Amino acid sequence: MPEKYSLYKAKMQQLADISHAASVLNWDQEVYMPSKGAQFRAQQLSTLAGLHHQFFASDELGEILNELNQDDSLTFEQKRNVQLTLKDYTDNKKYTTEFVQKMSKTVSEAFIAWQEAKQKADFTIFAPKLKELVKLKREECEILGYTNHPYDALLDQYEPGITVAELDEIFEGVKEQLVPFVKEIFAAPQNDESVMFQHYDKDKQWQFSLDLLKDMGYDFDAGRQDISTHPFTTSFSPQDVRVTTRVNENDLSEIIWSTIHEGGHALYEQGLLPEYYGLPQGSACSLGIHESQSRLWENNVGRSLAYWQYQFEKLKKYFPEQLKNYTEEDFYKAMNIVKPSLIRTNADEVTYHFHILIRYEIEKELIAGNFEVDELPALWNKKYRDYLGIDVPSDDKGVLQDIHWSHGSFGYFPTYSIGSFYAAQFFQQANKEIEGLENMIQKGDTSKLLEWLREKIHKHGRIFEANQLCEKVTGEKLNFSYFMDYAQKKYRSLYNL
């Protein structure tokens, strides 16, 4: 290994140490920190972020990267690591200190305004700060640069390489195929979901959720589960990947699918190779691919009948009384209820994409300057009527529901949908390549599936771009039809269509 490359690796590991230390502080903040700890914790996190920024923007690192970028003796993987880091470095250097400070200040203020606005269901409290943010985001597109659509520059931060042109095509599929299909479901008689909403003891739910993680192959020697208000996964290294979940005594579904979802994210992080700690090769490919791992486990596996043909018996051991009059088919129907809803995070796996479609359509036009912030609530409400057939009673349940815009995260939402679409495409491929996979799942054995994901997806880190990875794994680029086929097959049967 060239000496410069070792130096580069050491610097990247130091940067990773700083950002992972911040992750530990963030995790603690969400899970265990006492209330008064917030103020100094924010300061400590800001100091770590400042150090990370300072070191990552250093001229010394820039020189190492530029020199290595000319070095023909590097292996393919080494080259790719250097190129990706150089891109991150160059993007990072495009921002002036003034811009970064202005953005950081505006985001802080916008977040506070959003909290109040949401609590009071009053969009006008958020609007002035959101206007400033949108203006800065439009500036950011120019700073970063783009070829066709300004929104491409923002998308690239979360899903490197993806463009409006590609997303338009994918969401065209959602509009033309998924929307009419779901309207068919809406018109069909509804299934019974009462099994979910009985009283379920919290401790037993917790024990069952640990069983689920164990069965998935989550390594408890390299992680742990805790409780938090909003479930999340965080990694301090591939050897220490934490998940959180939440428990609702009167709704069994909350813990089950949040545990499986975060478990899917965590398996990806535990599957990254420790020898590439700190390098792009040791990091997740993209948010879309990350979401594909959580969604594959949550939906394609975790909401399948095959999975519950094994797990339902185990669940029954915890709750014999509550479940004595229900079969796994009843439970399967209840976990797959499709209905229009106002809140994205509570949506079922098909209408979910309407929520993302709406945000995608709004974001790209807003960033392009085709309409302004004040028009947002009306536009939002119209789209919920058009796509979901429901009226938004107030903005807290509408345009104000999600935190993302107050953080300045424009371009993030689409990764939720493409994650599900990648998941369907990967899962279809896994079924092709792993003989008898459904049968294994029926017997509670997902080890071959995990092995396949490790080999095909996890271990590569960022070496391939998402679409490239998808082609390597499935032989073609992201294709919405796999999700559509999956949804059709599953829900035609569930709703007798």
Add this chain to the structure above:
Amino acid sequence: MPEKYSLYKAKMQQLADISHAASVLNWDQEVYMPSKGAQFRAQQLSTLAGLHHQFFASDELGEILNELNQDDSLTFEQKRNVQLTLKDYTDNKKYTTEFVQKMSKTVSEAFIAWQEAKQKADFTIFAPKLKELVKLKREECEILGYTNHPYDALLDQYEPGITVAELDEIFEGVKEQLVPFVKEIFAAPQNDESVMFQHYDKDKQWQFSLDLLKDMGYDFDAGRQDISTHPFTTSFSPQDVRVTTRVNENDLSEIIWSTIHEGGHALYEQGLLPEYYGLPQGSACSLGIHESQSRLWENNVGRSLAYWQYQFEKLKKYFPEQLKNYTEEDFYKAMNIVKPSLIRTNADEVTYHFHILIRYEIEKELIAGNFEVDELPALWNKKYRDYLGIDVPSDDKGVLQDIHWSHGSFGYFPTYSIGSFYAAQFFQQANKEIEGLENMIQKGDTSKLLEWLREKIHKHGRIFEANQLCEKVTGEKLNFSYFMDYAQKKYRSLYNL
């Protein structure tokens, strides 16, 4: 406030942010980290330590400190902060990089050797590394400088200002007064301790320990208690001070006095003033003063009859069956059993100081070069025979029992004893100044005591040196006779002497 002083404050806060971030990582490591997380965690902690060292040794900080040190416009407190920081800075600069690296490497190796040596009860495994360490420590004394005794240089790192001359005087008191007194106790009939060693449900013990902390005035909005193998207190800011404890189903004493002990440390940290975060004024005075706070609560309060005249009834509500045949006097006797023992951490509050005396006598002569490492076990065993009248069966229960030397912590042990002696002196003063204190304690009210400690000790941070603080609080320097009086009064009554 002079601009330079604000700059100094900002730099100190940044340093505190880095070291407190490391404290969060350390806390997590002891309390929640999964086993495989150890390797990368060590690397992350080492990176943070490196950053802290680099920033604290920067010439820029040195220039600011030297300039401020000449600035006559500073207030007394500002001056004192600058002087203390400059002393720390100057001490830190005395070490060459080579020395620091050599020490760090030797400590790592010595720690590994000690673990193996202790496990195999074989001092010869530890001896070669300990020799290297002692050689380095002797060098360190010369690097740091001293006036009378080389050991003074090491003592100063833990208990700024204290010297061998002062400690000799104090430990002379231990030898001349405490040793013969305890031999009297040894000769008296022993009290019954069976109440402690029944089966006590873990969850109930845990609940009771939380009650104890609450009753002491520990602020759970600015801290929390968790379980760890070795109980400890750690602070991330005065607004987030964590304690840990341990539970033994068959020995009630473990959780009770470890909780009260750590609670005492934590009250001190919660009582430091947040506005001085990062400055000497916002940090604990010395290890001895820190220990005085834990010992005062653990022993002077927590092992008193008055305290249990209130708490015993509460304890009985958790364990009515186990305690039905016991009175608070029985319980008081059982918690104050005095007997010779091999292991320091299990010793009662009087023989405890024999353990420290032995280590003090050994350390100062070893550092002065008056004997060598190979002679240690024989010397150790002889002293245990002379002072405690017991034979050391093997080195794991003797010279190898404590971790400190393997960490290179020479000069640390004496702070344990002087902490207890400060505690007795402070508590005597508190009783003088707070009318009816014992009566309040009998009624479960320690709020006035905490208020007094906050006002007299906590809020000052490092503004006064330990002995100076002691004089301000009690009118005289550390005086062993307060401890001796306390011990005489308490144990003459307990053992009918």
